[in-house]
Amino acid sequence: MVFACVVLATVGAVRGQSTIQSLSMQDRLIESYIAEISLRDLYNSSGVPLSRPWQVLRQDRANFHRFGWRDPLDQWDSFFEIEENRAIMENMLSRGSISPQAARDIMSGDAIVLVEIHGTGATGRELHITVAR
Template sequence: MQNCKRPLFLLFMLACLVLSLQAHAYDGLDLYDCVISDQDRFNSKGVRLTTVRAILAQDRANYHRFKRRDALDSADQTFVSASQRQLWQSARVDVDPALEEKILRGDAVAISVFVFTPEWIQVREGLIPPNVS
C-alpha cells in the first residue's frame, strides 16, 4: 500500500510545481515599477514635497512630462497627463507605514504600484515579479 502512495505523491508535487511557475494574472487597471529618488521629492519649482501622494505624482510627472526617469522606472497608462495625476489626490492609496516612512525619510526605494480602480491604488516595496502580468 505504501508503494502505491509514493508515485501519487510525486505526481501531486510535480503538478504543484508546474502550477506555481505559471504567470500570475493581475486584473487591475495598471501596474508599474519605479524608484523614488531625490528628484521625485521636489516639485518642478524646487519645493520639497512632504506627502507620499505628492511624491508619487511627481515621480509620474518626471517620467511622462519631464523625461527624468530613474533606471528602473517603467511606463504606465494611468498617470500620463497632469489631470490624470490628480488621481493621486483623490484615490485611496494603500502604503505600508514602514514603506511610507522610507519614502518620506528620503531613502531611494524601489516600489510597485498597482492601480486596481480609479479609486484604489496600492503601493508595495520591491519590483513587480517577472511572472505577474
C-alpha cells in the same frame, strides 16, 4: 532584486489588460508599474520639498511623463501619462493602501515601489503601494 524581476514579468501582462473594459462594477487591477523613487522626486517642479508620499509618487510620474526625467528602474504606465489622472493620485491613495514603513521609505528618496492601480474600465479608484527596497 528577485522581487523586481518577478514584478517586471508580471507588469507586461497587466499592461495589455489596461484597455479591456470591465463588464462588472467590481474594481480590478487596471495597471501596475515599478517606480524608482530618487532624490529628484522629493521636490516639485519649482524646487520646493514635498511632504507626503502621494506627492512624491505624483512627482515621480510627472518627472517620467512630462519632463522625461527617468530613473533607471522607472517603468512606463498609460494611466498616469494623463495629467488629470496624476491630479487625483491623493484621493486614489486615500482609498487604497500604503503601510507607514512604505511611506517612510518613499520619503527617504531611495525606494523601489510597485504601484497597483485598481478601478473599473479606465477609471482608477484606488492605489496600492508596495515598497521592495
